[in-house]
Amino acid sequence: MDKIKISEDFMAIQDHICQELELEDGKGKFREDKWDRPEGGGGRTRIIQGGDIIEKGGVAFSAVSGPTPEKILNKLQLEKADFFATGVSIVLHPESPMVPIIHMNIRYFEMSNGVKWFGGGIDLTPHYVDVEDAKYFHQEVKSTCDQFNREYYPKFKKWADDYFYIKHRNETRGIGGIFFDRLVSQDPQEMQSIFEFVKSVGYLFPKIYRHFMAKNKALPYGEREKKWQALRRGRYVEFNLVWDAGTKFGLDTNGRTESILMSMPPMANWEYMHLPEAGSREAQTLDYLKKDIDWFNL
Numbered sequence: 624m625d626k627i628k629i630s631e632d633f634m635a636i637q638d639h640i641c642q643e644l645e646l647e648d649g650k651g652k653f654r655e656d657k658w659d660r661p662e663g664g665g666g667r668t669r670i671i672q673g674g675d676i677i678e679k680g681g682v683a684f685s686a687v688s689g690p691t692p693e694k695i696l697n698k699l700q701l702e703k704a705d706f707f708a709t710g711v712s713i714v715l716h717p718e719s720p721m722v723p724i725i726h727m728n729i730r731y732f733e734m735s736n737g738v739k740w741f742g743g744g745i746d747l748t749p750h751y752v753d754v755e756d757a758k759y760f761h762q763e764v765k766s767t768c769d770q771f772n773r774e775y776y777p778k779f780k781k782w783a784d785d786y787f788y789i790k791h792r793n794e795t796r797g798i799g800g801i802f803f804d805r806l807v808s809q810d811p812q813e814m815q816s817i818f819e820f821v822k823s824v825g826y827l828f829p830k831i832y833r834h835f836m837a838k839n840k841a842l843p844y845g846e847r848e849k850k851w852q853a854l855r856r857g858r859y860v861e862f863n864l865v866w867d868a869g870t871k872f873g874l875d876t877n878g879r880t881e882s883i884l885m886s887m888p889p890m891a892n893w894e895y896m897h898l899p900e901a902g903s904r905e906a907q908t909l910d911y912l913k914k915d916i917d918w919f920n921l
Contacts, residue, residue, distance in 0.1 A: 626733060629709060634667070639825075644715075650675040651676075656670065656881075660689075662689035664687035668684075680716060681712075684709075685708070685879075686707070687876065691703065704734040710743075711825060717836070720851060724750070724856075725831070729741075744786075747760050747800055748798070748855070763827060764776065764831075767824065785914065787802065794913070859891070
């Protein structure tokens with residue numbers, strides 16, 4: 624694989640996603656922050672704030688390189704060698720609690736000793752779970768997976784359910800999606816197919832999110848929904864700071880802190896022992912934050 628070509632294709636995906644999100648939002652514009660990593664490489668962090676639909680979001684590209692830190696070598700059980708990592712990472716926090724939070728990441732990692740792989744994923748975190756929205760999301764993701772390998776969706780959905788899980792709360796972060804890591808093949812054609820799959824996840828992202836932005840932006844909500852949104856954002860923060868491997872990788876490789884923590888919401892809240900009213904939409908949402916839900920046959 625040509626790492627320069629991979630990083631260029633990832634930059635093109637970042638460009639496409641930002642253009643699509645600006646078109647759908649209608650007001651918000653991305654501000655670009657280019658940065659360099661002292662040990663090697665750098666990136667383009669793009670932030671959107673105060674849009675009509677997106678309250679705060681980030682679409683970040685990075686391509687970093689240099690000696691692999693000991694923490695990474697130990698965690699990933701790798702031999703000592705230099706590394707190169709490139710990827711696009713996105714988190715969007717909408718103004719309306721009726722529009723879901725969304726996350727997407729695609730990445731490539733290689734080492735000077737020949738180790739290499741692709742990883743990534745896309746998952747949806749609604750403040751209120753709507754079953755039809757969940758079915759739409761999972762159908763779009765499954766269709767993309769099926770174009771490449773029929774085994775991808777069931778395998779990667781299970782992986783996402785297990786990965787995007789807030790263990791200390793005994794609940795999933797949202798309705799899942801797909802998650803995959805260390806996808807590699809010694810067959811150049813198959814490796815190229817993996818790369819095409821990873822790119823297709825990147826291009827699927829704006830299609831899915833523009834759908835939810837357009838469909839849900841005008842749904843009514845009030846103070847109660849905004850309070851619930853702040854609590855759900857709090858859960859998002861807990862996952863990203865306690866469990867997320869990408870956050871840990873970024874910090875352990877002396878990444879750029881502001882870019883790593885762009886996934887944080889603009890406002891969040893924690894309420895001691897909060898229990899939603901029985902039978903409420905909030906309680907129903909918690910009932911759906913479980914692993915292994917078959918969204919197509921609910």
